[in-house]
Amino acid sequence: MMLSLPKKVTIIEVGPRDGLQNEKLLVPTDIKKQFISNLRSAGLQEMELTSFVSPKWVPQMGDAAEIAADCLDEKTRNIVLAPNRRGIDRIYSTNCKAVAVFVGVSNSFNFKNINKSTRDSLAELKPIIHELKQKNYFVRACISTAFYCPYEGKISESDTLALCHEFVQTGVDELSVADTIGMASPNESFSLFSQLKSRFNEILITAHFHDTRKLALANILAALQAGIDRFDTSAGGLGGCPFAPGAAGNAATEDVVFMLERMGIATGVDLNKLMTAIEVVIPYLSRKIETGYYRLHAQTV
Template identity: 80%
Template sequence: MLNLPKKVTIIEVGPRDGLQNEKSFVPTDIKKQFIGELWKAGFQEMELTSFVSPKWVPQMGDAAEIAVDCLNADARNIVLAPNRKGIDRVYSTDCQAVAVFVGVSNSFNQKNINKSTRAGMAELAPILAELKGKNYFVRACISTAFYCPYEGKIAESDTIKLCQEFIDAGVDELSVADTIGMATPAESYSLFSRLKNLFPHTLLTAHFHDTRKLALANIFASLQAGIDRFDSSAGGLGGCPFAPGASGNVATEDVVYMLDRMGIDTGVNLHKLIDAIEVVRPHLSRPIESGYYRLHTQIF
């Protein structure tokens, strides 16, 4: 028999991870409308924005305004902050959930944060202790957990070692990412089965990109491994400016449709989700190509 949960939590990452790689700046008022419509669709956790340098990620230049105007008091409002400067900006907001990130791959980290994996973790260690001391929810994003665009296949043991370091630092959640969309269902099942056995008391979230159209298959394999939390992006938006060849995140609407058809509750209303996508679609640099969206717009 299939090993399927009755309920799955979808963490919507479109406003942050989805929009960060857009070529032209999406107007702030449009972002606010987009986020507002996504909340209406029923999400209980969302990545709203990122406190990064607008020089390197121009799309996140309005992070402070988004973090003030888009909070949902009944949900988990997540903002990404990669370093001390970003964390200090978080403290000036009412956000109580922070995402940090480090890649397993040294080469990826050098391109992304100009530090090795070890140096990145050393810098984060006191910040993580501080955040937990202030009772923040901390989400650790593990980039290049399967493959790296510069180093190729990542050893499963290396990913587990980095996850263990974050667990030892007291994080609440691990979001483990197939950053360039090269993982296979067998690899996903293997890694997430081991993580589930090793860290049964930690929130484990799978984050798949759909570069090779394997994201849904990887999600299904992860379900079999006991994972019931998944990152996804409305409209399949996203990519990574520091990971050549990485396409968008798996489309939320495709994930929700698949899970709905399997009898798994997500709490997300597909029609309202499409309404949210329609808000941002005219301002995007590429068309929405998810299967559910294309079928829905043809029919309706």
């Protein structure tokens, strides 16, 4: 029996933003720029470049303005994240035309992250999203703690669907739905993404998995079977979340690309060039790269 799977998948590379934000060592700005450039050369057409957040809370993003000024590319979708009005206003001073906003389904996580309830965050973002759409921006809504929360435990599927519905009603172009602490199981992945695909098939739906318990690839396979063909991944498996204790890195771009290509699903990503990009940033990281594909690659070079 053949699996019902897409013939092509879009990889959204989140390494420069989500991947690096949790690194203890400050990565030099010129290294970030080279990292981004090499990721593009590997064929990644959509990318989270940086985040306009307070450097007091996320020091790694203190060079966001320079990254946004120097790393845009007309051939790719360059996404910059902003948590609030102040961040959005900073984006308006750049040439970036794709914005990511975020809200946690969990109130506790949202308070830890931006000191607001989920409801208050949504109320603040709705007029901002309308404004962005009037200005012809691409808007990506990142839904954190869609499955589990480090403070509240299991999140109700209905709560996640309700929050996604509110974002869809505001006119966002994409929902990026995240297993923030890497606790989802494949059956939970299939269930939620099947419903998302069924209810909101008019917009882009992206799955975002962390590999805390080594279930990211299994969850991606389940999401593929649910009809999802867009995935957030991070080169080298970099990532985590400063406000989610225990969250490990994102699904590794190299492992996801290897799996998909072996399954006959096109990604458009050159694995050799992707490894070159990862090697640029490795000397500046606080931890070792331990993804499966990287280990095997390192043994052969």
